[in-house]
Amino acid sequence: MAQKIIKTNAIRMLDKFKIKYNIHTYEGDSTWTGEMIANALNEDCKAVYKTLVTVSKTGANYVFLVPVNKELDLKKAACAVNEKALSMLKAKELLPLTGYVHGGCSPIGMKKLLTTVLDSTAQGFDKIFFSGGKIGLQIETSSENLKKLVPFTYYNITVE
Numbered sequence: 001m002a003q004k005i006i007k008t009n010a011i012r013m014l015d016k017f018k019i020k021y022n023i024h025t026y027e028g029d030s031t032w033t034g035e036m037i038a039n040a041l042n043e044d045c046k047a048v049y050k051t052l053v054t055v056s057k058t059g060a061n062y063v064f065l066v067p068v069n070k071e072l073d074l075k076k077a078a079c080a081v082n083e084k085a086l087s088m089l090k091a092k093e094l095l096p097l098t099g100y101v102h103g104g105c106s107p108i109g110m111k112k113l114l115t116t117v118l119d120s121t122a123q124g125f126d127k128i129f130f131s132g133g134k135i136g137l138q139i140e141t142s143s144e145n146l147k148k149l150v151p152f153t154y155y156n157i158t159v160e
Helices: 009-016 034-041 074-080 091-098 120-124 143-149
Strands: 022-025 049-056 061-067 086-088 115-119 128-131 137-141 152-155
Touching: 009 137, 049 074, 049 091, 049 128, 061 074, 074 086, 074 152, 115 120, 120 152, 128 143
Parallel strands: 061 115, 115 152
Antiparallel strands: 022 137, 049 061, 049 086, 128 137
């Protein structure tokens, strides 16, 4: 019997706007690394993205999607959004801001739309993977489809 997928905000939005996507599940938990998730999906780590939320000194929040096998370069990220400096949002602040938990944060369906930047490496893939809004759930779609719901810019934002 097929596993019933609990609809998250991300999935509801994709359905509402009739955007083509695939769902992938895995039996992991919040301790899993992005690379473990990519391996569970049998996908290239470079095509699986993690959603990171930052805060500027002025209190503005930004979302960055980077490959799970890379790290966000905070200086490059700040440059991408015209800020002097950024820091990672504290885990306890993630749920109230986005509606998502650490390890299950999707760029789609956050409580409010935040300025979003997708690492430029995504341009090399027809499909990318990112959290579906809960741990154990990944969405596969094209960058173009993602952009229909979450306006973003491409920028090189990873540590070299």
